[in-house]
Amino acid sequence: MQYLQYVVFGLVTGTILLLGTVGFSMIRRVDNFLNIAHGQMVALGGFFGYTFYQELNLPFVLASLAAMVATGLLGWISYKLIFSPIRDHGPLYLLFTSVGVAFVIHGAIEMIWGTTPKTFRLPQLFTVRIGEEYLASGLEVIIIATAFAAVGLLHLLLTRTRTGIAIRAMSSEFNLARVRGVNTEAVSGVVWIIGSALAGLAGILTGAQGAVFSDMGWVIILVILSASVLGGLGSIYGVMIGAVLIGIGMDFSVNLINPAYRYAFAFVVIMLVLAVRPQGIFGGGRSE
């Protein structure tokens, strides 16, 4: 029974991670670089959520939506002002620019919210039990459900709408999409808004589970990177599964090793995957 609980923990970690990773992966596919600042977007979402929920006392759902709008907007602005103009310089320039942006966001968070962790206090809703055994809290169920709902909506968007189809076209063949009349600039903008908003959601859900830290963005980006490597860089559905697997793996690893190595576990996964199967477990991804 105890193991089932770890599965629940892992699912929660994994689904939150999934929300962060999906946006990262979409940006990776459409604009073809590793956006290191994406982890900071998650952190930013957490702190916005803290302000909206704990300080302004908005209902949690409204606070989450507001945090998503805020991060989505900031993601779009960062794309327009910073990334889009240097897009032709190539992935390496974009990567290091995103490191710069990550520092700016991290610094801004510390200026505005300081370095002390911000704790969320959510009411206890209900608990899920199997017989007498405690299985999960209501919050955990809601987090998992929210993440799946968000992914479902994203899937509909990608498969049913013109924008979604354009996004997929761009991820597989950027130049072809451009010559076939896809407005790549506008589509990229949409991807940044969606990706950053999902990162914001991941942030506030992380907070809802406990607290947010000013330097959490750096840790998160590492786990996002390992989830993407596991799923196959750039394959959107692959990284979703990768994220959930990493989440469950990290929480299960606590049984075997010192909890402090929870993150190190993710990195060991990276090394193993890269050594054995660099294209990720689900293949796919653009060849370099």
Place this chain on the structure above:
Amino acid sequence: MSSYLLFAVGILTIIGVYALLTMSLNLKFGITGLIDLGVVGYFAVGAYTYVLLTAAPPGESGQTYAIGLGLPLWVGFIAAPIAAGVFSFIIGLPALRLRGEYLAIATYAGAEVVAAIAANEDWLTNGVRGYSNLSQPLRSVVESGNSYQYVFLALLAVAVAAVYWLLTRMEIRPLGRAFRAVRESEEVALSVGKNVARYRMKAFVIGGMISGLAGCFYVSYFTLVVPTMFAAEVTWTAWIALVIGGSGNYRGVILGTAILLAAQEATRFFQASADMASLLAASRLVAMGVLLVVIIRLRPRGSWASGRKRIRHWWGTDVSGTGRDMEIPLLETYEVSKHFGGLKAVNGCTLRVPRGSIIGLIGPNGAGKTTLFNVIAGFLEPTSGRVALDGEDITGVPSWARVKKGVARTFQTPHGFPEITVYENLMVAPVNQAGEGLFGSIMWPKQAKKQEKVLRARVLDLLERLGMSDYRNTLVCNLAAGDARVIEFARQVMLDPKLLLLDEPAAGINPAITDSLIRLLRELREEGLTLLVIDHNLSFMMRLCDSIYVMARGTIISEGTPDEVARDPRVIEAYLGTAHESSEA
């Protein structure tokens, strides 16, 4: 000593430590093109090795840590870089097979594992408590604690100067040339016989060792080691300094380090209150980020493109004669096939290239000519069949090793190493250069010097004969396409191969030069070179070749002298037939 002066000495010391890190990064990225985001990992491994070896035994120090061997400090300064080098090697084994962003992720992950171990393995690193009151080198020479800072700074300066000297020495020597070749194009580096994997590993391990050395200085300056000293920020700081200074240029990156660290450290002056301090810490982060974004924006290529730095040479042309090996080779392929899934690109081809001949290989598009070339050069492994050079079976020999055996090839589209000069493109080619080893590149023995001189003469002679002398200092990326093709060809000639495989040498070349190209190829043949040539330009092939093989749909359908082949009805049919098919496609 005034506190301002002391403060300045402190800043200089930190700059010195980071200069080591930035230089190591420059070797890896600026010169060799490896994106390493785990600099802090080797730094930490070096630091902890130093501390574990040199800290006083736990009983004597009154501290609670478990390990302290109490060895002399110099042992630490030697062992730490070695440990960091070994760690680099372990990380590099899986990671260096990958490139670009994968290598970046893997190195980042490696550094994180080190940080996790440092913070959690109390029995080894004493965890978050770390070690304090470490002893410092040459502490006893001066009485006062303050003036010791000068001694320490002097020691560090010596180390920085020594590393700078070694690295810049290496850069202009054949080893540095090979590193840059690997950065510019893995494929071409393989085609000139460079074992790319080994060069990558060399740069990676040497860089790691330098970072390890930096770690020793870092902890012995603070007389303290705790895990928080090894945050990922260290890596980013080194990268930003590299970008500011201009990647690829050692003097530049040291200057970049000085500017960045001085600006960063100077702000610590104003930490009046605790509130102020945390605000400053936050604004330092913002400032660092803005700096990085702005610099990349403003200096899009200047700061990265390194190889653009001109390297000075002595242009002597007084040495002549090359002592060419007169032995004449022979290539044979036996029933070579290469299938891609169901596609039989090459199907049972047998051909013979006699010593000292110019053999042509023609055929319509898609006939499998280039695939056969790739099999001969070792870039593709045949599905079946064998390739023999000089009677020796070389079917399983990797491409770079085939080059050492005397098989060189050119590419259909000129590859070249775009951001190094024409001269260096040619100089990098010859195999087994004495100065390509670590030892040779630093010690620069007489024999390496002599070899360099001979090679220089050959390069200049070759450029002269190609009429390209004026372009020797031009970057290959700035050449016209036809000229780049000529340089591609010349580079492979510099390998001094027995057999040269030319893939469409006349394509894109000004027809006016075609005659001089034919003359040059014939001259080279007189000097002992054997040539196997693919080209679409039939009149060029008819004039050049002694004998021609014709391929169609993966098999050889005709062979003979140019005249015989031109009259062969099967050849005419193959060309016309394919023309018909391609119009359908």
